[in-house]
Amino acid sequence: MRVSRQLIVMLLAILLAACASGGGLGVAPPAQDQAAVEDYSIGVDDIVQVSVWRNPELGITVPVRPDGKISVPLIGDVVAGNRTPAEVAADIEDKLSAFVRDPQVAVILTDLRSHEYLSRVRVTGAVRQPVSIPYRQGMTVLDAVLAAGGVNEFAAPDRSSLYRKTGEETTSYAVRLDKIINRGDLSTNFKVAPGDVITVPERAF
The missing domain is CATH 3.30.1950.10 (wza like domain)
Structure with a gap:
């Protein structure tokens, strides 16, 4: 019995240490993702x-x-x-x-x-195939645009926008798709949330 109790104590200590460090027991999602789940x-x-x-x-x-x-x-x-x-x-x-x-x-x-x-993410405008796709945690603007087949030859990718509705308000975020795709600049490769709409406009002729 003494050996069993020692083993139990050791296991509890390991479990408590893991909980304290977050080791493998689940990491809290970023605030934006958590808000999306709460509104889901x-x-x-x-x-x-x-x-x-x-x-x-x-x-x-x-x-x-x-x-x-x-x-x-x-x-x-x-x-x-x-x-x-x-x-x-x-x-x-x-x-x-x-x-x-x-x-x-x-x-x-x-x-x-x-x-x-699931609430969906929509990609519209000058893409090869406008789509409405299921939201996945961690999905980014680039993921959604690639699901739409990428931009077409008429697109003005650096004038793209991400629209997000919160309550009664809709906020737009400028997305520089050309810089994301061709230059590896991920500063506007935002994480998307359920209900987001990404619009790629056509360039002016």
Whole structure:
């Protein structure tokens, strides 16, 4: 028994050290990517983790069913589809309040599997094939433009723009595609977010 206890202590020490250093247990995404996940509308087959503070027995990790719902202990079915994690957490808290005093719920997306439901990134204008493609974490402007087959012979690539809607406001960012593609200047090779639109204008004749 003494050897087993020592082994357990050693394993716990290694685990705690890994957590403290972030060693392989998951690194927090950049702020922009995290915001994108927080605003993401949950889709069918996404894996959702529900945690209730001080009530671990109520925690679940389940895929979203085809009807867009998940089943939560005590309260039954909760609509998750087409809602953000924060909206689902608020709904669960409201329903759990009939059974648990001051419930504090966290809803985390552990696996985005509903590719057909993902918010998309669109590339329009003077590209070989305008496209609407599923967002992937870490995707950049260049990734999206290459998915559109690159720019065509009529393009003015250094006058390209990235449009991003936040709430009711739309912000544009200048993209120097020619410098990205032909000169390796990645200063405007921004990471994209769900819902972004990249437009490549035609050059003036």
